[in-house]
Amino acid sequence: MTTTTEAARAAGLVAPRARATTARPRGLSLALRALGPIALLAAWQVSSATGALTPDVLASPGQVLQAVKELWGNGQLADALSTSLTRAALGLLFGAGTGLVLGVVTGFFRLGEELLDSAVQVLRTVPFLALVPLFMVWFGITETAKIALIGVATSFPMYVSASGGVRNTDRKLVEAMRSFGLSRWAVVREVVLPGALPALLSGLRLSMTLSVIALIAAEEINSTEGIGYLMAQAQNFSRTDVLAVCILIYGLLGLAADGAVRVLERVLMPWRPVTGRQVAGR
């Protein structure tokens, strides 16, 4: 059977058009990522330069840079950063840890779900900001109050993500591992946690964001050091440049948290195929 290509075309055949899946070069991908923040910065600079944004509303990028130099030079910024980061990290550690343990227990064990879940769901609906006065009464103006507040705020997203992720574990895999004599704890360690990692990491992302928010809430009230204290001071003296520095730092903290989770995703889940690769084999 011989058909000419022309005849085949004339018979209404078409070339199949496969969707191109060529990977973007790494440099270009990074440039595209940087585009959004750079555009924001440019808009800020332009509106400051044209006078649309007066210094009493928001300082210009140049003034803010000046403020960074000043604060860094007298050591205020370094002190505030280390204090705040320690609080956020400790709170996150306790909060996310508690959320993780509770989430795994309720996700994996039916008894755990029956005993714990409704109680946690009730507590979850309490806005953590409402706890600020209570914690002040309980712990006074101490580090404990601040860390506890961050802990409470960060535990719930982790709990929800962890229990959901664990609940989606492949039951057949669990059954198979039981048949090989793995204990319950070993099943959790070998199958459940690795399987729930995507959910756990998205929980961690939410928790990290909330830890910064809770940090602000904790530091704005009755604080003597930290970035929130720096902000409260700046507010009293109408230093919009310092305020902008603090806001930028909070933003950068969020960006760093996101980057950290991305790295964790790559390091902790080497078995996951890079997105955009071919679906099946040959």
Place this chain on the structure above:
Amino acid sequence: MSTPATTAPATTAPAVHLRGLRRVFGTRAVLDGIDLDIARGEFLALLGASGTGKTTLLRILGALDRADQGTVLVPPSRTVVFQEPRLIPSKRVLGNVTVGLPRGAATRETGRRALAEVGLADHADAWPGTLSGGEAQRAALARALVREPELLLLDEPFAALDALTRLRMQDLVGELCRKHRPAVLLVTHDVDEAIRLADRVAVLRDGALVRDETVTVERPRDAADPEFAALRRRLLADLGVHRDSAPQHVN
């Protein structure tokens, strides 16, 4: 050159036209200069050991993969049945069959007819998760046929089924293909399945078609037919399986 191509001879009206198709993965040419034509309504079975590129060829025809070189021409309407059913778990069976088609009573009716053809009329409102492997694969077949394709691409659609279900599915596919007459490319590694169903069998090895012959065994095809056995021996030899005498080998 000057002959008008508009009236191709009826016998060779093509559904698939490949010339010099090449596909390279890394440094290995999985498909290296394939020439192949499939006529309208023709059933071609493509055999090959694992990793010989037969699924790649099918994916190129289905626009799921690209060719590195060569001419590839296919009809505008093509559908694929994959090795796994690939049904959307959140849609009922009927919804899966008619997915992507314009909504409406007429579509639902054609969907139901297609389900009846594959013997799943009673399962139209079931969730895919409740179907057995064979039922899910039949739903996938209904989904492919309801679009009335000119080219039906079957990527080892029976491989994951148990032996009995597989035989029944093969009969069903053969019957439905005779009824609807799409051009069919069946990718498989099961020689008996290829001989039983196909009008023509081809063997892919080292990036090239080492055999392309019309199956002359009379239908209904019986493995006990000496011609059947001879063809099977030839095909197995092409695939690198050598047997002195061909025993009744059932997959």
